Amino acid sequence: MSKHFITRQHIFRLDSDVIILKNSEKYLKDYPDDDFTSKIRDECLTYNSYLYSKKIGLLRNKQVKNYLNEKNIDFKSKSYQRIFNGDFKHGGRFYGPWWLNVPSELRQFITINNNKTVEYDYSSLIIHQIYSEVGLNYFEENTYSDDPYLLRGVPDTERKINKAIIQIALNCSDLESLNAALLRQYKKGKLIGNKPRKKEIEKRLNIFKEMNPKIADYVYKQIALRFQFQDSEIARKIINRCYSYLIPVLSVHDSFIVEETNSNFIIDTMNNAIKDTGLTSIPLIK
Incomplete structure (x- = not known):
């Protein structure tokens, strides 16, 4: 120009x-x-x-x-x-x-x-939206915490990474795409610290599904x-x-x-x- x-x-x-x-x-x-x-x-x-x-x-x-x-x-x-x-x-x-x-x-x-x-x-919000779609109330089904991103056995200080794992898992199709999307979040600086290994990501996602069995099917459904x-x-x-x-x-x-x-x-x-x-x-x- x-x-x-x-x-x-x-x-x-x-x-x-x-x-x-x-x-x-x-x-x-x-x-x-x-x-x-x-x-x-x-x-x-x-x-x-x-x-x-x-x-x-x-x-x-x-x-x-x-x-x-x-x-x-x-x-x-x-x-x-x-x-x-x-x-x-x-x-x-x-x-x-x-x-x-x-x-x-x-x-x-x-x-x-x-x-x-x-x-x-x-x-x-998205967790409450999903519970509402199946006609349930999160607070009645999950009595561990008011916060769905606090996972049993995982330090509360890890909430931000838990939230990223769960929210991305609701909008992708498998563990590989979840891991790749998570890596992009770290590279952009939206998440700080060390990225969890795949086994740790899968472990935390399984804890979420065990704590919320009635909406577990929504994981990896790109919803x-x-x-x-x-x-x-x-x-x-x-x-x-x-x-x-x-x-x-x-x-x-x-x-x-x-x-x-x-x-x-x-x-x-x-x-x-x-x-x-x-x-x-x-x-x-x-």
């Missing part, structure tokens, strides 16, 4: 569609619009315009500054897209804004209009995208209700960030969204 004297002033950026459909190879897939896609596009565009008018940033403490010294954040990137996979009943989560790419431990420093924020999420559609629709309900009250909310899949003064409102909204979905196993909000 520089060879031909092309500069930024020669480039016009056309915003891409906010409703994205991908095929099984993750390439973009054309689709005809219908009432559903038109409705969710209008909602997404309206909410993006609303967020654009808000100042969303990070407190400049030592932890944040160290991160910004290594990573660039485009704080102007505040637009959501919904990305579906294969059809409009799989995937559909909200992606795009800069806060989705910030490490979870830094999200506590996000500010909205220079105000401190709080973040609440549905604890272990995560189907449940992602349900949680994306829960997020949509929450975003729409917050917008109707002109309360800015930042969705990070199944967690939601609002100004501190709106803590009670977001908890109430999240509870109502779950009730409307009709789950028989209700996740805790933390």
Whole structure:
């Protein structure tokens, strides 16, 4: 481009569609619009315009500054897209804004209009979704812990890796693909420490199945995208209700960030969204 004297002033950026459909190879897939896609596009565009008018940033403490010294954040990137996979009943989560790419431990420093924020999420949502699909309640079936990612005989400090193993196993077909996906998580820095060997991965997965025998068949069934559609629709309900009250909310899949003064409102909204979905196993909000 520089060879031909092309500069930024020669480039016009056309915003891409906010409703994205991908095929099984993750390439973009054309689709005809219908009432559903038109409705969710209008909602997404309206909410993006609303967020654009808000100042969303990070407190400049030592932890944040160290991160910004290594990573660039485009704080102007505040637009959501919904990305579906294969059809409009799989995937559909909200992606795009800069806060989705910030490490979870830094999200506590996000500010909205220079105000401190709080973040609440549905604890272990996909596990409760699966239990609900078979008409059961996790808390009645598994009395070991409120947290499905705490495994009997495994130190609680290993929760994060347990969670990764279980969630990936629900969206892959066998141990080999699970191990490969886990390795990618370590290479990207999303998991730290030493990656467990295959035997240890298999052992922990077997403990999970023994502790949750009535949903053990869901492992290696590649069902995560189907449940992602349900949680994306829960997020949509929450975003729409917050917008109707002109309360800015930042969705990070199944967690939601609002100004501190709106803590009670977001908890109430999240509870109502779950009730409307009709789950028989209700996740805790933390």
